[in-house]
Amino acid sequence: MPDPNPGALGFLETRRSRPAKTLSGPTPDREALRQLLKVAARAPDHGKLEPWRFLVLAKPALDRLAASIPECGATLGIELGKIEKAEAEYALAELAVVVVASPKPSDKVPEIEQTLSAGAVCMQLLNACLAAGWGANWLSGWASHDRDWRERNLGLMPHEWIAGIIHIGTESSAPPERPRPDLDAITEWIDR
DSSP states (O other), X not given: OOOOOHHHXXXXXXXXXXOGGGXXXXXXXXXXXXXXXXXXXXXXXXXXXXXXXXXXXXXXXXXXXXXXXXXXXXXXXXXXXXXXXXXXXXXXXXXXXXXXXXXOOOSSSOHHHHHHHHHHHHHHHHHHHHHTTOEEEEEOOTGGGOHHHHHHHHOOOTXXXXXXXXXXXXXXXXXXXXXXXXXXXXXXXXXX
């Protein structure tokens, strides 16, 4: 017989990411963030492969990344509005954690499963932040998908990419509720 955890289920039923632009300080201190990262690292890791790692971005690093966006956007031919939006996401942020997908050579675990593990870490970190009372949002954006930008600005290796950037802070206002997926439209029951 299962041993339900109604509090955890209630949280998961009502969890809601907070828009990054509504987040400000204060942010978790180093010890509180270490606890959140410890929870995130409890995601499935495929036999201790741990095909991911964390980069913690404090305000000076976020400002440096914001300053790098216009040149990257111009080089890639990104439209001005998208460049300004990406620049603001970094410039307005107080704290973010980059979850780096870092697949390991393995005869047992295909790269796609390692990539999904990095995504699970992003979700686990997002939920840990929200459960601890912080506002948080999982973003990435066009710059994070550019290999040159990732390697030059974040020191990623050629085989690595960004699974997600989790912005963390104090929310200035609760977002309005939004419609959720129609389960009947996305669920198929196979009984045979």
